[in-house]
Amino acid sequence: MSHRVAPKKVRLNADCLKLALDWLFQGIDFSAIHFRTDCTWTVQQLLATALLWAWTDEITLVERFQSARSTAQYLFGGSPAGSYQAFVKMLVRWTASLCGPLQMALRRRMFTNLADCRLVAGLCVFGVDGSRVDLPRTLSNQAAYAAARKPKKKQRRSGRASIKKNQASQLWLTTMWHVGCGLPWDWCCGPSDSSERDHLLTMLPRLPEQALIAADAGFVGYRCLAAVLASGRHLLIRVGGNVRLLKGLGYARESSGVVYLWPEKAMRRRVPPLVLRLVESHDGKQSVYLLTDLLSKQLADRQVIELYARRWGVELFYRSLKQTFGRRKLRSATAENARIELDWSLAGLWTLGLYTLVQIQRDGEPPRRLSCAQMLRCLRRTLRDQRNFCPDDRRLTKRLRSALIDDYVRGDRSSREYPRKKQESPPGRPRIIHATAAQKRAAQALRQTKPKIRLTA
Numbered sequence: 001m002s003h004r005v006a007p008k009k010v011r012l013n014a015d016c017l018k019l020a021l022d023w024l025f026q027g028i029d030f031s032a033i034h035f036r037t038d039c040t041w042t043v044q045q046l047l048a049t050a051l052l053w054a055w056t057d058e059i060t061l062v063e064r065f066q067s068a069r070s071t072a073q074y075l076f077g078g079s080p081a082g083s084y085q086a087f088v089k090m091l092v093r094w095t096a097s098l099c100g101p102l103q104m105a106l107r108r109r110m111f112t113n114l115a116d117c118r119l120v121a122g123l124c125v126f127g128v129d130g131s132r133v134d135l136p137r138t139l140s141n142q143a144a145y146a147a148a149r150k151p152k153k154k155q156r157r158s159g160r161a162s163i164k165k166n167q168a169s170q171l172w173l174t175t176m177w178h179v180g181c182g183l184p185w186d187w188c189c190g191p192s193d194s195s196e197r198d199h200l201l202t203m204l205p206r207l208p209e210q211a212l213i214a215a216d217a218g219f220v221g222y223r224c225l226a227a228v229l230a231s232g233r234h235l236l237i238r239v240g241g242n243v244r245l246l247k248g249l250g251y252a253r254e255s256s257g258v259v260y261l262w263p264e265k266a267m268r269r270r271v272p273p274l275v276l277r278l279v280e281s282h283d284g285k286q287s288v289y290l291l292t293d294l295l296s297k298q299l300a301d302r303q304v305i306e307l308y309a310r311r312w313g314v315e316l317f318y319r320s321l322k323q324t325f326g327r328r329k330l331r332s333a334t335a336e337n338a339r340i341e342l343d344w345s346l347a348g349l350w351t352l353g354l355y356t357l358v359q360i361q362r363d364g365e366p367p368r369r370l371s372c373a374q375m376l377r378c379l380r381r382t383l384r385d386q387r388n389f390c391p392d393d394r395r396l397t398k399r400l401r402s403a404l405i406d407d408y409v410r411g412d413r414s415s416r417e418y419p420r421k422k423q424e425s426p427p428g429r430p431r432i433i434h435a436t437a438a439q440k441r442a443a444q445a446l447r448q449t450k451p452k453i454r455l456t457a
Contacts, residue, residue, distance in 0.1 A: 014386040016396035018075045021048050024351050028105045033097050041080045046090055047098055048072045049080070054348025057380050061331050061341070071386060091340045099343060103186070106354055110181050113358050117180040117367055120310070121303045123212045123234070125179040127311035128203075128219065130196035131318045132170040134329035135338050141169035144335030147193040168192065171330070171342060174199035176207070177314040179214070179307070181357065182367035184317065184350050189339060197224040204231055212236055212294075214311040217243075217427040222263050225274055229293055235276075236292045236308055240427020249273060249435040251443040257296070259432065267442055278432075281305045286426050313368075320372040325349055352379060359400040374403035 030043045052068035053061075065084045073080065081087065111118050118124060135141040146169055170192035176185045186206050188199035197219055204227065207213070212234040219225075220243055228235055239245070245259040252258070252275045262273030279290045279301050290308055292299060299307075322328035327345050332338040349372075356375045357367055378399035382390075392398070435443070 011390060011395070012386065013382045013388055013390045013396070014071070014074055016382055016390065017071065017386060020355055020396060021051070021075070024051075024105075024355060026105075027108065028101045030098075030101060033094065040078070041090060042076070042078060043098075045072050045076050045078055045080050046094065047102070048076060049087070050091060050095075050098070050344050051348050051351060052383075054344045055352065055376075055379055056383060057326075057376075067383075071383065074386070088337055088340065091344070092336050095340050095343055099347060102347060102351075106183075106350060107185065109354055110178065110183060110185075113354075114181050114361065114367070116361075117182075120180045121299065121307060123299070123307075124208050124210065125212045125214060125236075125307055125310070126185060126207060127177045127179055127214045127314040128174065128196075128200055129177075129216060129311075129314045129318070130172060130174040130194075130199065130218070131322075132192055133173055133322070133327065133342060135169040135171060136329075136331065136333050137169050138333045140334040141332075141338060145169050145171055145191045145338075147191065171338065172196070172199075173342065174203075175314060175317065175346075176200075176203050177317055179310050179313060180367070181354075182313055182317075182370060183353050183357070184346060187346055189342060197221055200224060201227055204228065204233070207233060210234065212307070214308055216311075222261060222266050222271075222274065225261065226271075229274065234293055236290060236294075236304060236311075238308065238427060239289050239291050239430045241429060241431065242427075243430040245276075245278065245430050245432045246273070246435045246439065247432060248440075249443050250440055251275065251447055255296075259291075260435070261291075262439070262443075267439065270442075270446055272446055273443065278430075279304045281308075287429065289427075289430055321345070321349060324372045324376065352376070356400045356403055359397050360404065363401060365404060369404045371403050371405040374405075375400060378403055 025044065025047065030047075033043050035041060035043070049065075049068045049072040052071050053064050056064045056067045058064040058067055062084045065087055066082075069080060069082065069087070135145060172190050172192050172194040173187060174189075174194075174196045175187045177183070178185045186203045188202050190199065200213070200215070200219060201224065209232055213228060214236040215238070217238045217240045219237055220239055225235060225237070243261070244263070246262055247259055248254070249260045249262070251260060251273055257277045257279065259276055259278045260273040261276060266273070274293075276291045276293055277296070279292065281288045281290065281301075288305075288308070290304055292304055294304075325345065327342070330338050330341050330345075332341045352375060353370065353372075357370060360370060378396065382396045382399065
């Protein structure tokens with residue numbers, strides 16, 4: 001007598017997507033969000049659709065929404081509104097309320113699921129940098145994001161080219177990037193002439209205590225650096241020829257490499273100098289000068305140089321965002337929609353990167369081996385085949401575990417002249433001068449009235 005063997009249960013690709021979204025939403029508190037009673041959206045549906053809207057590779061925003069809505073409806077049921085305009089209005093109204101809890105949950109997951117990557121050289125290190133994102137040239141985008149300040153005379157162009165350059169619609173994006181995990185932590189947006197120092201100060205309270213901020217020469221400024229140190233965080237910043245440092249001021253206990261950042265304005269206002277340590281390195285082409293507030297026993301010179309080199313990961317993140325993820329130029333025609341599109345693009349790249357890192361960590365792979373292109377390719381293949389059956393070896397988690405960069409050693413491509421390649425001169429050497437007698441007297445007088453400032457250990 002023949003017996004039938006029960007077929008093995010095979011999941012759909014949609015089930016893999018559902019598991020991924022459920023994992024990302026786990027622990028998020030949305031109790032403070034209440035939609036209208038006649039609203040067809042639920043909080044979970046809206047959040048899932050917004051992430052899927054960022055993940056899909058359709059050409060237009062409307063096509064992305066239609067694909068994302070169809071997938072979210074299949075995964076979570078219900079019948080949310082099918083209008084793109086209604087969806088965007090919901091995001092404009094609720095993005096701040098949704099992104100806040102989502103970001104907090106992702107940060108907890110980074111330190112919980114990627115605990116081995118939390119610290120680098122015993123410190124929680126963050127790289128910070130800014131970049132511009134292009135926008136459609138519409139009246140709304142120009143009014144909200146075009147530069148308000150006039151360009152310098154030597155940079156002005158003649159005729160229509162000058163007017164077109166000055167009226168370019170761009171968003172300035174400043175990102176706080178976790179060096180150990182290789183994932184974003186926070187971001188701040190503004191017009192194309194925004195100050196990345198002000199963006200840094202805005203994000204500062206959302207950093208962990210005793211965090212180390214690694215920044216390039218664009219963040220140098222007494223007010224910005226003093227605010228970072230006053231908050232209990234640490235600094236690692238590159239300096240150039242536009243910075244004047246003092247030696248031999250006598251304000252704090254001095255050792256090899258100790259310098260002071262004390263501009264004339266700060267001295268006249270009787271504000272204490274910043275006591276820092278100067279480390280000089282050479283990258284094979286030029287000298288690099290770095291400042292930190294940590295003692296050498298806390299962070300050796302070799303570690304200072306290594307941590308600043310790892311700050312370059314934030315530049316690679318911008319390349320992934322713009323080139324691989326296709327966000328070099330956004331598609332929204334209105335200012336508030338453009339901000340929403342950028343916010344959910346960053347959230348989508350962050351969530352997918354975290355979920356992928358958790359998968360590849362099972363094989364002992366470090367975060368730096370994550371390939372953004374392979375990661376997106378695996379996810380979008382699952383999205384296209386969501387209604388198809390998938391065997392165990394084709395599940396999304398299995399696919400993401402292979403999203404690694406190859407071992408091919410690339411050659412030097414620095415000689416390539418790309419049309420948009422920046423031609424910037426290196427920062428140069430900072431001006432290091434010995435303190436004058438007047439500066440020493442001012443420092444001693446200030447030392448008697450102000451608490452003594454030392455290098456933090």
